[in-house]
Amino acid sequence: MAQPAKTPVVFAPWEDETQKPVIQFKNVTKRFGNFTAIDNLSLDIFEREFFALLGPSGCGKTTIMRMLAGFEAATEGTILLGGKDISPVAPNKRPVNMMFQSYALFPHLSVWDNIAFGLRRSSMPKDEIGARVDEMLRLTRMEKFAKRKPHQISGGQRQRVALARSLAKAPKLLLLDEPLGALDKKLRHDTQFELMDIQEKTGTTFVIVTHDQEEAMTVASRVAVMDHGKLIQVATPAAIYETPNCVYVADFIGEVNLIEGNAKKVGADKYEVSWAEGQTALRGTCPREIADGTRVTYAVRPEKVAISADKPKDAANAVQGTVHDIAYLGNISTYHVMLPTGQIIKAQASNTRRLANRHFTWEDKVWLSFTDTAGVILTE
Amino acid sequence: MRRFSWFNATSLTLGFAFLYLPMLILIIYSFNGGRNVAIWAGFSTKWYGELFRDQAFLDAAWVTLRVGLMSSTLATILGTMAAYVIVRGGRFKGRTVMSGMLYAPIVMPEVITGLSLLLLFIAIGLDRGLVTIVLAHTTFTMCFVSVVVSSRLVTFDQSLEEAALDLGCTPWDAFFSVTLPIIAPAVISGWLLAFTLSLDDLVLASFVSGPSSTTLPIKIFSAVRLGVSPKINALSTIMIAIVAFGVITASLINKRSVTKRLKDEQEAAAS
Numbered sequence: 001m002a003q004p005a006k007t008p009v010v011f012a013p014w015e016d017e018t019q020k021p022v023i024q025f026k027n028v029t030k031r032f033g034n035f036t037a038i039d040n041l042s043l044d045i046f047e048r049e050f051f052a053l054l055g056p057s058g059c060g061k062t063t064i065m066r067m068l069a070g071f072e073a074a075t076e077g078t079i080l081l082g083g084k085d086i087s088p089v090a091p092n093k094r095p096v097n098m099m100f101q102s103y104a105l106f107p108h109l110s111v112w113d114n115i116a117f118g119l120r121r122s123s124m125p126k127d128e129i130g131a132r133v134d135e136m137l138r139l140t141r142m143e144k145f146a147k148r149k150p151h152q153i154s155g156g157q158r159q160r161v162a163l164a165r166s167l168a169k170a171p172k173l174l175l176l177d178e179p180l181g182a183l184d185k186k187l188r189h190d191t192q193f194e195l196m197d198i199q200e201k202t203g204t205t206f207v208i209v210t211h212d213q214e215e216a217m218t219v220a221s222r223v224a225v226m227d228h229g230k231l232i233q234v235a236t237p238a239a240i241y242e243t244p245n246c247v248y249v250a251d252f253i254g255e256v257n258l259i260e261g262n263a264k265k266v267g268a269d270k271y272e273v274s275w276a277e278g279q280t281a282l283r284g285t286c287p288r289e290i291a292d293g294t295r296v297t298y299a300v301r302p303e304k305v306a307i308s309a310d311k312p313k314d315a316a317n318a319v320q321g322t323v324h325d326i327a328y329l330g331n332i333s334t335y336h337v338m339l340p341t342g343q344i345i346k347a348q349a350s351n352t353r354r355l356a357n358r359h360f361t362w363e364d365k366v367w368l369s370f371t372d373t374a375g376v377i378l379t380e
Numbered sequence: 381m382r383r384f385s386w387f388n389a390t391s392l393t394l395g396f397a398f399l400y401l402p403m404l405i406l407i408i409y410s411f412n413g414g415r416n417v418a419i420w421a422g423f424s425t426k427w428y429g430e431l432f433r434d435q436a437f438l439d440a441a442w443v444t445l446r447v448g449l450m451s452s453t454l455a456t457i458l459g460t461m462a463a464y465v466i467v468r469g470g471r472f473k474g475r476t477v478m479s480g481m482l483y484a485p486i487v488m489p490e491v492i493t494g495l496s497l498l499l500l501f502i503a504i505g506l507d508r509g510l511v512t513i514v515l516a517h518t519t520f521t522m523c524f525v526s527v528v529v530s531s532r533l534v535t536f537d538q539s540l541e542e543a544a545l546d547l548g549c550t551p552w553d554a555f556f557s558v559t560l561p562i563i564a565p566a567v568i569s570g571w572l573l574a575f576t577l578s579l580d581d582l583v584l585a586s587f588v589s590g591p592s593s594t595t596l597p598i599k600i601f602s603a604v605r606l607g608v609s610p611k612i613n614a615l616s617t618i619m620i621a622i623v624a625f626g627v628i629t630a631s632l633i634n635k636r637s638v639t640k641r642l643k644d645e646q647e648a649a650a651s
Contacts, residue, residue: 071542091545104543108561118547152644169547 011221012236013046020083022047022172022205023068028077030063030229037063039229040077050199050206052216054252055226061209063229065175068207069098082172092121097171101178103162105150111161112137112146118169136164139198156187163195167202176208180215192218213253217241225249241301243287246380250299257305257345259298263290263377271377273298276341283316284375297378304374305347307335307360308367315369321345323364335360337368403620410613417608427614437615440599444579447510447595451517452574458518459525459574460567464559466526467533485523493520494587501588508590516588517578524577525570532566572630576623 013019021044030038037060045051053061066072067079070091078085086094097118105114115136119129137143140160145153150161159179166174179195180188196219199206210216216223217237224234225248233240233249244250247258259282261275272281273296282298290296311318324344325336328351335347347368360366410428414421431437466479485493497516506512540562544554560567582597589598596619600612 069542069546071545091542092548092550096546098543098546100539100543102537102539104537104539106540106543106558106562117544121548121553149644151641152647165547 011048013049014044014222019046021045022049022082023207024078024080024083025064026078026080028067028074028079030060030067030072031075037229038067038074041229041231043224043231043234045205045207047205048203050196050208050219050221052220052223053207053209053226054213054216054223055211056252057211059226060229061226062177065098065177065207065209068173069096069175070094095172096175097166097169097173098175098177099162099166099179101181103150103158103182105158105161105165107150109149110146111142111148111150111153114150114161115165115168117165122169132168136168139167139201140164155182156191159183159191163198167198167204170202171204173205173207176206178210179208180210180212188215195219217253225252243376244299244378247297247299247378248380250376250378255302255346257300257302259343259345261296261298263294263296264292265290270372271296273377276343279319279339279341280317282375283372284377285373286377286379288379290377290379294379298375299378300370300375302334302346302348303332305345305368305370307337307347307349308369309359309364311367312369316372317375318367318369319345320365320367323360323362323366326360326362335366337366406613407617407620410610410617412610412613415610417610417613427610428618431611431614431618434611436594437596437599437611440594440596443510443513443593444596447513447517447585448575448578451514451578452521452571454514454518455521455574456525456567456571459522459570460529460563462522463526463530463533464555467530468538482526483523485520486527490520490581490583494584497584498587508588509593512588512590513585513593513595516584517574517581520581520584521574521577524573525567528570528573529563529566532563536562569630572626576626579619 023043023045025041025043028038028041029036039060041060041064053064055061063072067074068081068086070086070089073087079087081094081096106117109117112133115133116129119132124132133146134143137146140163142157142160142164145157145161150158153161159182163179176195180191183191192215195206199219208216208219217240220237222234223237223240225232225240227248233245235243240249240253244253250256251258259273259275261273261282263271263273263286264281266272266283269285269287270283271286271290272283274281275298284298284300286296306312306315311320319339321337321339323335324338327334327336330351332348332350335349337345337347339345345368409417409420411423411425412420413424413426462482466475466482469475494516497512497519501508501512501515536559540558541554544558545551549557580597581595582601585595585598586601589595596615600615603609603612
């Protein structure tokens with residue numbers, strides 16, 4: 001699920017001190033009556049980024065987007081766009097465009113007029129509008145449907161028109177609110193790559209709101225995981241997946257085995273977690289300093305757990321158990337292995353051989369092993 | 381296809397006879413040649429001719445038409461504005477009470493509305509005439525327009541307006557270039573409703589009309605009290621024709637747009 005590098009040069013403006021962020025949230029709080037939707041949030045987003053806001057519904061991700069578009073005002077704090085405070089700027093004056101979850105295409109206008117709608121209200125000369133609309137139609141491969149009304153095209157086509165319309169004014173920032181929510185799974189996948197392609201071609205900064213972790217991982221350069229109006233972790237998809245900073249993030253993104261225990265320092269960033277009587281302590285990594293005896297959670301991803309019949313030599317961690325359940329998914333199988341303590345650990349194995357040649361079956365005694373870098377120690 | 385049933389046929393015939401027999405008799409007698417309305421004396425269109433030579437009736441018709449056009453237009457503007465604020469204005473204080481109060485005049489007895497308007501016009505020293513009838517009819521029909529328009533606004537996707545703002549519209553521009561075209565059918569039918577209500581109102585008009593501004597319903601009512609003349613039958617037949625024409629045209633336009641939309645959607649799904 002980790003994202004392949006788009007360009008040979010690593011794109012990471014958030015690590016470069018000289019880069020100025022295009023959007024800055026400074027201690028922003030938003031309250032609706034007694035309900036706090038956004039809680040003292042600070043965030044920098046850089047130019048050309050594809051930034052994903054990820055979280056369960058009601059976590060405040062849509063509120064952030066609506067504040068950027070200008071439909072909501074922050075209760076406290078400031079939001080800067082290109083270094084300027086945007087709170088006094090009306091939505092129609094902001095160099096920001098939004099692609100709505102419902103697409104919000106104007107039903108009484110044709111596809112062509114929908115895309116031209118924003119341009120007609122800008123300072124663009126009339127003769128250039130036609131060329132720009134045609135360019136947008138080409139970009140989204142909708143040339144053939146220019147004269148149709150929105151109710152005369154399919155859902156996927158509507159989604160592309162909505163994208164073309166929001167990109168037509170060449171905004172500094174494009175906001176996408178669950179843009180692929182209404183599409184079926186296969187079309188979603190194709191469209192995700194199309195979105196990345198268009199983002200790269202136009203060089204626009206994209207901020208996408210989604211509750212689909214796979215979608216966020218696929219398209220984004222950085223992902224912000226949110227909960228209850230707070231940012232829990234902001235990092236690249238790979239960092240979020242490999243080194244989550246808390247149990248919430250580890251559990252929210254992908255599958256994970258979580259084991260509670262007490263930490264003891266054994267190396268520079270290595271710790272041992274004693275988790276049950278009579279069981280060998282598990283060795284894992286944590287970049288932060290942890291005091292000995294702290295209650296921690298040991299997290300390891302199922303695909304990083306190897307399964308074998310004999311005890312592997314030189315493995316940092318090895319535990320024995322019996323196969324409790326097998327989930328066959330075609331390309332991979334997930335083994336649910338029950339440890340003597342009653343705990344279930346999931347291990348994934350690629351099905352490189354045919355099903356008939358499978359090594360393990362129900363009630364087999366097996367060994368699970370994983371390295372001390374695969375095991376991440378979480379303090380919260 | 382359902383089989384023919386005597387029960388269905390009988391109930392249908394009875395029902396429609398109940399609804400349309402009085403009107404049918406009125407139409408037939410409007411072509412009566414004789415002076416007596418109850419005795420048939422051969423086919424003739426002479427009462428139509430008489431009607432068009434009667435200046436008092438023509439004046440009343442002209443007043444009614446002007447009152448209808450002005451009051452329904454005014455009621456449509458005010459009613460649409462009110463509906464927009466009630467549905468879209470967010471949760472401001474007193475919204476529930478105000479939306480209730482907006483619709484209350486529908487159930488208010490017209491006699492009371494008429495009397496209170498009369499008192500108001502006397503208090504502010506406004507002479508009774510065309511203006512007072514227009515104002516009274518606007519008051520009375522505005523809430524009907526609000527009901528029709530707000531039911532359309534409730535189902536209207538608010539993100540369409542936000543999209544218009546997002547693409548650079550001022551709130552005014554967004555209303556006129558996005559909201560209004562989409563709710564136009566409701567606004568038009570609200571206008572038609574207001575116009576019809578104004579056309580046949582007798583109670584309010586009799587309170588607030590002046591000597592120089594008799595509307596058609598008042599004229600008919602006072603003429604009938606002196607004895608039913610075949611001229612009234614002719615006039616009523618013309619009014620029935622106008623209303624029928626309006627209703628049939630409106631429903632045909634509506635039906636055509638619905639079938640076209642369905643067809644378009646089927647084509648889109650197939651492509």
